[in-house]
Amino acid sequence: MASSAAAPILFLDVDGVLHPLGPTGAPLLASSEALLQRADDEAAIIGDEHTAAVVHGEFIAPCTSQLRRIVAETGCRIVLSTTWRETPPQRRAVDAQLVAAGCPSSSGCTPRLSVLRGGRPAEILAYVREHAVTRWVALDDVDLRTSSAPAGPTLPDARFVLVPAETGLSQASA
Numbered sequence: 001m002a003s004s005a006a007a008p009i010l011f012l013d014v015d016g017v018l019h020p021l022g023p024t025g026a027p028l029l030a031s032s033e034a035l036l037q038r039a040d041d042e043a044a045i046i047g048d049e050h051t052a053a054v055v056h057g058e059f060i061a062p063c064t065s066q067l068r069r070i071v072a073e074t075g076c077r078i079v080l081s082t083t084w085r086e087t088p089p090q091r092r093a094v095d096a097q098l099v100a101a102g103c104p105s106s107s108g109c110t111p112r113l114s115v116l117r118g119g120r121p122a123e124i125l126a127y128v129r130e131h132a133v134t135r136w137v138a139l140d141d142v143d144l145r146t147s148s149a150p151a152g153p154t155l156p157d158a159r160f161v162l163v164p165a166e167t168g169l170s171q172a173s174a
Contacts, residue, residue, distance in 0.1 A: 007077045008135035010070065011110065011124050014082040014094060016141025016165035018063045028166070030057030052084075052093040064101035066174035077107040081124055081138060085109035118152035120144055125153050139173075141165035 015021060022028040026035060034055040041053060070076065078098065084090040085106075095105035110123035111130075118125075121144045128136060138144060141163050144155040163173045 006133075007075050008137070009079050009128075009131075009133050010074075010076040011081040011127070011136065011138035011140075012067075012078050012106070013120075013138075013140040013142070013163075014059075014080075014084045017082075017139050017163045017169050018067065018097070019058045019060045020063075020168040021141065021165040027055065027057050029060060030055040050089050051096060052087070052089040054093050054097060059097040059101070060168065061101075062170070063168040064097070064103070066169045066171060067098075068102045070174050071103050078103065078105075079127060080106045080109040081120055081140070086112060121153045121155050124155065137161060139163055139169065141168075 012018075015025075015027065019030075020028040026032070034057075038053045038055055071078070080091065080094060082094070084094045091106070091109065098105055108127075110120075110127045113119065113123050113126065120140070120142070124136075124138055124144070127133070137159050138155055139161050143162050144160055145157060145162075146154055161173055163169050167173075
């Protein structure tokens with residue numbers, strides 16, 4: 001278990017935080033054709049040795065620069081709570097983008113729990129318990145202060161920042 005004196009943790013979602021999302025939930029600044037091509041290309045690759053492709057319009061500089069500012073000012077470590085954490089190629093893609101933006105790569109990711117077990121709030125709280133984290137905050141474009149599961153856990157207001165999906169991480173939300 002980690003010491004409570006360790007660096008604070010920032011639980012990071014990607015879509016809607018490091019790039020804005022359009023009304024359909026797709027990256028607002030990415031072309032549909034590029035997103036479809038990525039899906040086709042990834043379906044053809046067998047194994048985990050590659051890094052997932054990032055489409056132009058994802059991980060945009062205005063958002064990643066705000067994340068870099070947060071990391072610099074707080075000394076926090078980044079733990080992925082995003083769906084991008086679910087495969088090694090996707091984690092490698094996020095880490096490459098974090099490093100390219102001047103941030104450290106992620107130091108871990110939350111466990112994957114079903115929506116029936118509480119979804120993302122439960123995943124974050126499980127990580128907090130398992131690693132004895134006392135200083136943390138979560139950034140997400142979905143309000144994790146409400147539960148998608150009946151009587152599921154929620155995050156406290158003081159530990160959560162709702163990032164507007166239509167803009168991504170801005171100076172105001174950072």
